[in-house]
């Protein structure tokens with residue numbers, strides 16, 4: 001069985017949480033609070049990436065980028081954006 005990309009698996013679980021809310025789910029907490037809360041978290045996590053990147057070593061920035069990617073995924077689901085939209089956009093810019 002082919003293992004799906006972790007970014008797509010996170011996307012799928014976020015969609016599943018929206019369709020089948022689960023007790024104690026942080027994703028459902030974000031959806032319940034709404035778009036302003038999701039955008040606030042994207043802003044906060046972006047700032048944490050910047051601070052993490054200023055510090056030596058890469059562990060902190062890996063952790064903070066992961067937080068940001070999760071919150072961006074929640075934003076994508078909220079806005080109806082799928083990974084394929086991003087792949088197409090990035091492909092269209094790609095020059096060899």
Ligand SMILES: N=c1c2ncn([C@@H]3O[C@H](COP(=O)(O)OP(=O)(O)OP(=O)(O)O)[C@@H](O)[C@H]3O)c2ncn1[C@@H]1O[C@H](COP(=O)(O)O)[C@@H](O)[C@H]1O
Nearest residue numbers: 010013014017022024025026027028041044066067070071
């Ligand atoms: N990847 C993540 C992920 N990354 C970070 N986080 C949560 O994001 C939150 C960020 O922490 P913060 O301290 O900034 O925020 P907070 O103080 O908890 O809350 P607020 O500031 O939002 O009020 C933490 O609660 C983390 O647990 C995540 N929560 C969920 N996922 C994925 O989503 C899936 C579903 O999770 P649930 O929705 O919780 O079931 C999981 O299996 C994971 O794959």
